[in-house]
Amino acid sequence: MRVLPVNLSTLLVELEDLSQALGLFDQLQREPIDGVTTIIPAARTLLVHFIPARISAAQLSRALRARPVSGGGHQLGELIEIPVCYNGEDLDEVARHLDMSTDEVIRRHSKHEYQVAFCGFAPGFAYLAGGAGFDVPRRTSPRTRIPAGSVALAGTFSGIYPTDSPGGWQLIGTTPLEMWDIHREPAALLQPGMRVRFTASDASPERVSASVPIDTTRPAAADATPCLEIRQPGLQSLFQDLGRDGQTGQGVSGAGAMDKGALRSANRIVGNPSDAAAIEIAQGGLSLVCHRPAIVAVTGAEADVSITTAEGARRDAALWWPIELAKGDTLRLGTTTAGVRGYLALRGGFDVTPVLGSCATDTLAKLGPAPLQPGDTLSPAGLAVTALSLSESGEFDLPRAGECVTLDIVMGPRSDWFTDEALTLLCDQNWQVTPRSDRVGIRLEGEHSLARAHHGELPSEGTVTGALQVPANGQPVLFLADHPLTGGYPVIACVADHHLDLAGQIPPGATVRFNPITRFAPLAGDDSLTEVTS
Numbered sequence: 001m002r003v004l005p006v007n008l009s010t011l012l013v014e015l016e017d018l019s020q021a022l023g024l025f026d027q028l029q030r031e032p033i034d035g036v037t038t039i040i041p042a043a044r045t046l047l048v049h050f051i052p053a054r055i056s057a058a059q060l061s062r063a064l065r066a067r068p069v070s071g072g073g074h075q076l077g078e079l080i081e082i083p084v085c086y087n088g089e090d091l092d093e094v095a096r097h098l099d100m101s102t103d104e105v106i107r108r109h110s111k112h113e114y115q116v117a118f119c120g121f122a123p124g125f126a127y128l129a130g131g132a133g134f135d136v137p138r139r140t141s142p143r144t145r146i147p148a149g150s151v152a153l154a155g156t157f158s159g160i161y162p163t164d165s166p167g168g169w170q171l172i173g174t175t176p177l178e179m180w181d182i183h184r185e186p187a188a189l190l191q192p193g194m195r196v197r198f199t200a201s202d203a204s205p206e207r208v209s210a211s212v213p214i215d216t217t218r219p220a221a222a223d224a225t226p227c228l229e230i231r232q233p234g235l236q237s238l239f240q241d242l243g244r245d246g247q248t249g250q251g252v253s254g255a256g257a258m259d260k261g262a263l264r265s266a267n268r269i270v271g272n273p274s275d276a277a278a279i280e281i282a283q284g285g286l287s288l289v290c291h292r293p294a295i296v297a298v299t300g301a302e303a304d305v306s307i308t309t310a311e312g313a314r315r316d317a318a319l320w321w322p323i324e325l326a327k328g329d330t331l332r333l334g335t336t337t338a339g340v341r342g343y344l345a346l347r348g349g350f351d352v353t354p355v356l357g358s359c360a361t362d363t364l365a366k367l368g369p370a371p372l373q374p375g376d377t378l379s380p381a382g383l384a385v386t387a388l389s390l391s392e393s394g395e396f397d398l399p400r401a402g403e404c405v406t407l408d409i410v411m412g413p414r415s416d417w418f419t420d421e422a423l424t425l426l427c428d429q430n431w432q433v434t435p436r437s438d439r440v441g442i443r444l445e446g447e448h449s450l451a452r453a454h455h456g457e458l459p460s461e462g463t464v465t466g467a468l469q470v471p472a473n474g475q476p477v478l479f480l481a482d483h484p485l486t487g488g489y490p491v492i493a494c495v496a497d498h499h500l501d502l503a504g505q506i507p508p509g510a511t512v513r514f515n516p517i518t519r520f521a522p523l524a525g526d527d528s529l530t531e532v533t534s
Contacts, residue, residue, distance in 0.1 A: 001069055003061045003523040004413035006047065007494040010464050011057060011523065012413040013046040013064055018117055018129055020069055021046055033063050040248050040462035041118040041192070042486055043127070043157075047462030061523040077116075077193040082160070083201040084110065084151050088171035094136055094153060106200055108132040109172065114158055114196040119188065119251030120460060120486030123365045124162035124180030126190035126251070127460070131158055138457075142168035149174050151198070155459070158198075162188075163366065182355060182367070188250035226377035227294050228346065231330065234285030237372040239350065240343075241277045243481070244358035244367070253485045254465070255362035258341050258439060258504030262300035265392040266345035269297035269322055271385035277352055277359035278345040279372065286344070287332040290325040294380075295347040295388070297322055301339030301505065302398050306332050322388050339398035339505040349381035363439050364482040396502050401509030404430055407499045409468070411520035414458070414490035418470070422450040423520075426468075426492060430511040431476070437508055441469075442478040444512065449474025450492065463487040466495035466503065468514075478512075480504055 002014040015021045025041045028048075035055030040047040050060050086106045088094075095102045114128040136153040143166060146152070150161045152169035159169060162179035179189050190196065230237070240263065243256025257263040257280055264274040279286070284303040298305055298319050305317040310328025317323045317331070319342075325331060333342060352359045352369050361368035399405045415423060431444040450470050463469065467479040469489045478495065479487075480503065495503050496517060506512065 001065060003064055005057065005410055005518065005520070005523065006413050006464055006491075007410045007466060008057075008497050009050055009052055010494075011048045011050070011060060011064075012461065013048060015044050015046075015069060017044050020044070022117060023070055024064075024067060027067055033060065035060070038245075038248055040120070040485065042120065042461040043117075043155075043459030045459075045461040047464070049464075057523060077191070077195065079113075079195040079197060080190060081197050081199055082151075082175050082177055084173040084175050084198045085201050086151075086173040088151065088173045090139070090152075090170040091172045094134075094170050094172055097136060098134060105134075105172070109134070109158070110198045110200045112197075114198075116190045116192050116194045116196065117157075118192055118486075119190070119249060120462070121251065121484055122162055122165055122180075123247075123250055123252045123367060124188040124190070125159060126179070126188070126192075126194075126196075128158040128190075128196055129156065134158075136170050138168040139170060142166055146171065147174070149176065149179070151175055155457075160190075186250060187356065192249055226379050227292055228288045228290055228296075228378040230372050230374055230376040230378070231287040231289055232285060232374060233372040233376075234281055234283060234333070236282040237286055238280050238361040238363075239277050239352050239359050239369040239372075240280040240361060241359045242275045244356055244360055244362070247356050248485060250356075251485055252356060252365060252367065253362070253483060255360040255365070255368070255481050256358070257343065257360075258481050259300050259339075259343070259501040261395050261501045262341075263343045263345075265320065265389075265394075266297045266299040266343040268389040269299070269320065269392050270295050270345050270347035271388050272345055272347065272349050272383055276345065276349040276381075276383060278343045278350070281333060281342045281344060282340060284333045284336040284342065286342075287330060288378075290327060290329045290331070291377075292327050294325045295322055296325060296331070297345050298333065298342055299345075299392065299394070300342040301336040303336045303342060304334035306334075308332070320392050320394070321390070336507070338400045338507075340507050341505060346378070346380060347385055349383035351379040351381040362482050364484060399502070399506050399510050401507050404511045404513055405502065405506050406513045406515050407503060408496040408517045409493040409514045410496055410518045411493045411516050412491075412518075413494075415492055415520035417452055417454040417458070417490040418492055419451045419453045422452070422474075422492070425450060426476075427514045427516055430513050433506055433508050433510045433512060435508045439480055439482040441480050441483055442503070442506065442512075444476050444478060446475065450476065452490070454490075458488055458490050460486045460488050463491065464494060466497070466500050467491045468493045468495070478503060 004012040038049040112131040114131040117129040146167040151173040154169040240257040243254035308330045436443045468476045
C-alpha cells in the first residue's frame with residue numbers, strides 16, 4: 001500500500017490491483033474510520049476524503065495502513081442480464097487484436113460473468129471487471145461522440161456508455177437498456193458490487209428503462225406566484241447550491257457553485273439558509289423583471305448593478321447588499337470587470353426541483369435544472385428566513401484579465417510521474433488561462449510543456465476539484481466544479497482547498513502562477529504533508 005497526498009483533505013491509497021482496492025473499500029464501508037466522508041474506488045486506488053479537524057493526514061494514513069490488505073473480499077450482488085446486439089464499429093479490430101474470430105469474441109464476451117467494480121467517467125458509467133479476461137487498448141484517437149447504449153472495451157474492463165458522449169473505448173455492440181435514467185430509483189442501473197451477464201441478441205430494439213420509475217417533481221410552495229421573470233440570461237445563468245453529496249457510487253461528482261463563499265454570502269444577505277440554491281451568472285449580462293415585491297442580493301464577480309422602475313427611472317444598486325425590488329422593476333447586471341461568476345439569491349429561496357438531492361446544475365454530467373432562458377419565471381420556495389445580513393464582503397481580491405493570480409498547491413498524487421524539470425517549470429513559469437475554460441476546468445497554456453518521467457498508461461482513478469491533470473500534450477487542465485469523477489491522466493498537483501473559490505473566479509486572459517505549500521512524498525503514517533518553508 002502507498003498513501004499519496006492529494007490535497008489538504010484527501011488522500012489516494014494505491015494498491016496492487018483491483019481486487020485489493022475493492023477488498024479494502026469493503027472493509028472501510030463495514031468498519032468506517034471516523035472523520036472519513038467519501039471514498040471513491042477505482043482500478044487500483046481509493047480516493048479518501050476526510051475532515052482535517054477530526055483526523056489528520058498522518059493519523060488517517062496510519063489507520064489505513066493498519067487495515068489488512070487482501071483481495072477477493074468484495075461482496076457480490078444482484079445479477080443483471082444485459083441484451084447486446086454485437087454490431088460495434090470496432091468489433092473486427094478487437095478480434096484482430098485478440099487474434100480470434102469475431103464469433104469467438106462474441107461467444108466469450110457473452111459467456112462469462114462480470115462484476116461492477118466502480119462507477120466513474122460519467123453518471124451511470126460502470127467499470128465491469130472479470131468476465132472474458134480481454135485486455136484491449138483504448139483507441140489512439142478518441143471519438144467525439146459515442147451513442148448511448150454502446151457496449152465497449154478498454155484495458156481489462158467492459159463498459160456501457162450511459163449517454164451520448166466523447167470516448168476512446170473500443171465499441172463492440174449496443175444494448176437497448178437505459179444505463180442512466182433520472183426518473184427511476186436508483187438512476188444508475190448498475191451499482192458497485194452487482195454482477196452482469198451479457199446475452200447476444202440479433203436485433204437492437206428501442207431503448208427501454210429498467211427498475212422502478214419515480215416521480216421527480218415536487219409540490220409547489222404554498223406561495224408560488226411567479227416573482228421574477230428572466231429577460232436575458234447573459235452568457236450562462238445556472239441554478240447552483242453547495243453541491244451534490246453521496247452520489248459517487250452512481251458515478252456522480254459534487255458540482256455546485258464555483259465560488260461557494262460568494263453563494264453563502266448572497267444567501268445570508270437575504271436571510272436564507274447559506275446552502276440554498278442561487279443563480280450563478282457567468283460574465284454578467286443577466287436582466288430580469290420583478291412581478292411582485294422581492295428582496296435579492298448579488299455577490300461574487302464585480303459588475304454594475306442597476307434597477308429601472310416601471311416608470312423608467314433608473315438607479316444603481318450595490319453588490320454584497322440587500323436589494324429591494326418593487327413590482328415592475330427591471331434588474332440588470334453589466335458585464336463583469338473582475339472575476340467571472342456572480343450569485344443572485346432571492347429571499348425565501350428559489351422554487352426549483354432538486355435532482356439527486358441537489359439543485360446544482362452539472363454541465364458535464366447534464367444533471368440538474370436546465371440553464372435559464374428568456375421568459376423563464378422564478379417563484380419563491382418559501383424557505384424559513386432570518387434577519388438580513390449587512391456585514392458580508394468578498395474573501396479575496398477578484399482577479400482581472402491581464403493580471404497574474406497565485407494559487408497555493410499541494411504536490412501529488414502523481415508528481416513522481418514527471419521529470420524534475422517539469423516539477424520546476426510548473427511553479428517557475430506563468431500559465432495563461434485560455435478562452436476554452438469552463439465549469440469543467442481551466443485549460444492552461446505555458447511556454448514550456450510538462451514532460452513525463454513515466455510514460456505508461458495510468459489506470460483510471462478518482463479526481464478532485466482543483467486537480468492539475470496533465471494530458472499527453474503537457475499542458476495542464478485545472479479541474480473545477482463539474483470535473484469527471486475519475487480520470488486517466490496523471491495529476492501533478494492540486495490547488496489547496498482555501499484557494500478553490502479564487503480559482504473559480506479567474507477569467508480568460510489572466511495568468512496563473514503556482515505556489516507549492518508542500519513537497520511531494522508518500523505518507524508513511526508517521527508524518528503529515530511535508531510543508532515547504534522559506
